[in-house]
Amino acid sequence: MAPTPKSIKLAAGGNTLAVEWADGHVSRYPYQYLRSRCPCATCAGNARLPNAPVPGALPIFGVKPLAPARAELVGRYAVQIFWNDGHASGIYSFDYLRGLCPCDECAARTGK
Amino acid sequence: MPDNPNSLIPQVRYTIAVASGKGGVGKSTVAANLAVALHATGAAVGLMDTDVYGPSVPTLMGGNTAPHVIEGKIDPPVEFGIKIISMAYFLPKDEAIIWRGPMLHKTVRQFLGDVRWGELDYLVMDLPPGTGDIQLSLSQTILLTGAVIVSTPQDLALAVASKAIAMFRKLNVPILGIVENMSTFICPHCGEREDIFGHGGARQAAEEIAVPFLGEIPLNTAVRLASDSGRPIALDKNSPNGKAFREVAEALVEQVRLLSEQSAQGVKIQ
Numbered sequence: 001m002a003p004t005p006k007s008i009k010l011a012a013g014g015n016t017l018a019v020e021w022a023d024g025h026v027s028r029y030p031y032q033y034l035r036s037r038c039p040c041a042t043c044a045g046n047a048r049l050p051n052a053p054v055p056g057a058l059p060i061f062g063v064k065p066l067a068p069a070r071a072e073l074v075g076r077y078a079v080q081i082f083w084n085d086g087h088a089s090g091i092y093s094f095d096y097l098r099g100l101c102p103c104d105e106c107a108a109r110t111g112k
Numbered sequence: 113m114p115d116n117p118n119s120l121i122p123q124v125r126y127t128i129a130v131a132s133g134k135g136g137v138g139k140s141t142v143a144a145n146l147a148v149a150l151h152a153t154g155a156a157v158g159l160m161d162t163d164v165y166g167p168s169v170p171t172l173m174g175g176n177t178a179p180h181v182i183e184g185k186i187d188p189p190v191e192f193g194i195k196i197i198s199m200a201y202f203l204p205k206d207e208a209i210i211w212r213g214p215m216l217h218k219t220v221r222q223f224l225g226d227v228r229w230g231e232l233d234y235l236v237m238d239l240p241p242g243t244g245d246i247q248l249s250l251s252q253t254i255l256l257t258g259a260v261i262v263s264t265p266q267d268l269a270l271a272v273a274s275k276a277i278a279m280f281r282k283l284n285v286p287i288l289g290i291v292e293n294m295s296t297f298i299c300p301h302c303g304e305r306e307d308i309f310g311h312g313g314a315r316q317a318a319e320e321i322a323v324p325f326l327g328e329i330p331l332n333t334a335v336r337l338a339s340d341s342g343r344p345i346a347l348d349k350n351s352p353n354g355k356a357f358r359e360v361a362e363a364l365v366e367q368v369r370l371l372s373e374q375s376a377q378g379v380k381i382q
């Protein structure tokens with residue numbers, strides 16, 4: 001069974017998005033971290049360094065800081081994040097999202 | 113404001129892609145018969161042939177009305193109550209076209225956005241074989257409800273089907289289930305059943321990879337004959353294959369229901 005969230009908080013403070021999972025685990029994703037791991041065909045096709053900024057998401061002066069404008073569920077599998085930089089083709093499957101959890105516990109388990 | 117990917121077809125409730133790992137396993141046959149079987153449940157159904165290389169839906173569904181183009185919008189022909197669109201309507205006969213990625217993408221968008229589908233419960237899409245540009249284009253253009261994977265018994269053993277499944281999983285398209293086609297052989301002479309490739313293998317393989325099993329369609333000459341004459345076998349309720357297709361359609365409806373229920377159960381987004 002794929003992991004399922006109970007709730008997704010787009011603005012969980014400190015530029016993070018938080019997901020509370022059905023099993024009680026809470027994942028906190030820094031926006032930049034999540035944006036740079038966009039799984040869409042355009043982004044995923046480009047080799048990425050961990051934490052490397054995505055084109056169009058460079059923190060240039062005068063540009064709004066990166067944040068999700070909104071998000072929509074896709075079936076039961078995924079959430080589509082509409083970033084405020086206009087990029088919205090990223091459909092993050094819950095499986096993928098859970099695997100991205102940067103907490104120590106998960107990082108130790110996945111060996112990332 | 114970014115485009116909602118489903119804004120192209122706001123009146124279509126569920127979009128179902130019929131796919132397979134390799135060619136010739138009966139995708140088009142299953143797509144057409146599922147469309148007929150879904151329509152028989154009282155649902156409004158469309159059938160979109162996305163196989164621009166070898167469009168076969170118009171042959172399967174009979175009829176020879178061409179689509180009307182009115183004010184830049186395409187009025188799809190209706191056969192057996194099902195709205196149909198196919199590249200076959202637009203291609204000059206016996207002329208090969210070399211399709212390039214952007215052209216494919218544009219065609220897919222047009223088949224969705226420029227066709228007067230009206231209100232539909234299901235839009236069934238017949239895909240070309242394999243894991244190519246059309247599959248990618250489709251899943252980028254709309255949020256597919258899910259994919260139905262057609263497989264023959266021997267392919268399940270050979271894991272050809274899992275290639276298609278892996279692709280859809282990567283594209284975050286839910287797998288609605290596997291249909292095993294050409295499973296039991298029904299002798300056209302005596303009606304006796306015979307398992308040429310072994311029985312129950314598909315069900316087991318589906319279980320192993322945690323994909324719903326939608327049912328099996330017997331190998332039966334009557335299927336091909338019905339298709340060749342432009343009258344899908346599912347129209348014939350009493351034939352063994354017609355029954356099998358209706359059962360698969362029922363299982364599919366149930367999977368779609370489960371899927372939308374689970375997503376409607378609602379993850380709270382704040």
Ligand SMILES: Nc1ncnc2c1ncn2[C@@H]1O[C@H](COP(=O)(O)OP(=O)(O)OP(=O)(O)O)[C@@H](O)[C@H]1O
Pocket residue numbers: 132134135136137138139140141142163166168239240241293294295329330331332333334335336337339340
């Ligand atoms: N259950 C069946 N019993 C007998 N014949 C069948 C059955 N299913 C499909 N066929 C026949 O097998 C052939 C291939 O089927 P079909 O064209 O549906 O496959 P396909 O997967 O769409 O092929 P392609 O990959 O070329 O698009 C057709 O002649 C069809 O009539």
Ligand SMILES: [Mg+2]
Pocket residue numbers: 139140141163166168238239240
């Ligand atoms: Mg076909």
Ligand SMILES: [Zn+2]
Pocket residue numbers: 038039040041042043044087089090
């Ligand atoms: Zn992206």
Ligand SMILES: [Zn+2]
Pocket residue numbers: 025026027101102103104105106107
């Ligand atoms: Zn974690």
